[in-house]
Amino acid sequence: MSNQTSERRQRSAAWGFLLPALGLIAVFFFLPVLVGLVMSFTDFDVYAIGTPASIRFVGLRNYAQVLHDDEFWNALRNTFYFVAVGGPLSVLASLVAALLVNAKVARMKSFFRTVYFTPVVTTMVAVAIVWRYLLHPRYGLINAALVALHFKPVDWLGDPHYAMPAIILLAVWKNFGYNMLIFIAGLGSIPEDLYEAAELDGAGAWARFLHVTLPSLAPTFLFVGVMTMIGQFQIFQEPYVMTQGGPLRSTVTVVMLMYEQGFRWWRMGLATSIAFLLFVLMLVATAIQLRFQGGEARKA
């Protein structure tokens, strides 16, 4: 068999292998994204579903309307609150868990690793319901613990000041195990002689952590930070199940607003513009993080 026939056969086989996946991705991912971009410039609404001929281009009107809507700014504020407080907390919890599991003296490492990872694989809807009861002002375990420690009980999901913190607690509990794994891998790849050299220089445990561990983890921090933030910007299920956006709209998030506009009121043009605004926001936030943290990561 000549080389040329082999190459031709490989080429046609390759396209055969790619066709199912690329076909599905093209039709059910790329096409909707492109149509969505167009749709965000139209007045596509509940009437348009029945009579597509009535759809009109409205230019940037949806975007202008969203940006002039207090509801959107409220949802954006709530989402930023979740990302800005929940993100660092979750990364910190992951790092602490990773350091503990990875400690030289620690026994049964794989047991603890599995335990800490378990919430990650659970169904969000189910555990959000569990947390609703844990956070119950009268019968919940969390308030029982607070009272036992002589704190005042908190009306977690009924008070607009505490609803988002409660959701953050759930999100941190659910997700810290994921980043913990990545930190454990990052810790494992720090060369042992860096620590030995630091010890010879008289560095204590804390100094070694500050000057060896943290700088060596910079690329891990960057990866974990970006991935966590991207996931958190899309928060939907937790408030949907725990609070329906309440009390007083204090837990409505951007994706929840999009869901309401798109699938409750069928204002699909408007809802798509919200989705694209979120996308742009995520890109900008990622770029900022790459810029600030990326410098640190490259130094390492």
Add this chain to the structure above:
Amino acid sequence: MKKAWRSILVHALLLFGAALTLTPLLWMVSASFMPTGGANTVPPPILPMHPTFAHYIDLFTRLHLARDFGNSLFITVTVTVISVVVNAMAGYAFAKLRFGARDQLFRVLMAALVIPSQVGMMPLFLMVKGLGLVNTPWGVMIPGLASIFGIFMIRQFALSIPDDLLDAARIDGASEFRIFWTIVLPVLKPILVTMATFSFLSAWNDFMWPLIVLSDDAKYTLPVALANLVGEHVQDTELMMAGSVLTVLPVLIVFLVMQRSYIQGVLMGSVKG
């Protein structure tokens, strides 16, 4: 001496963390066996005084959760099988077959990883509606049948297959399909098991898309049914906990059985490709 203290401190913190992590799940199980109203007392009870299976029986008889369980299982297994096959073929082609535009095409896919699914959600719903798949399991499955991330993971793994192995089979006259079936798939098995686990867990736990596509109780997946149930039965703590146990149990079992390959997959996905 110092070392002993450090060991005690580390283990105390590890145990404390484990207790915090497991409490919600253990309480869920415990409360699901309490009689109606049993969890709503002050102080909250930790263990059921008079354990009962009543809520589980209720879920399966009056509330038809067995049906929703079946819907979830059918969707999850189908998505898992199809997506593993489809992604494996594509991932292998990107890693090992030579064709023009391969690297450009792969770069386009990688760039698309940053696009959040929400931006295409409205048109996708209209397409699914146009195809008559709203309120069917197929409508739920469509976005999960092929995944860019899955293709990426399998490609990374397939890169390590030696070219000589494939070329030797070609010289022996094996067709490309036969090579894939008899040589490549067995080599890819570990990553396929990992991807199947990923796919199973994410399809089972998926919520937003099934919520959008399904409107009829009889078609609900378990998470959608559960979210619906809590609306009507929010006072029935113990019943809701039984429903939560039922929803979480399959994924917990799959995770505990598959944890080694699952964890490896998480770590692989975090390595810069």
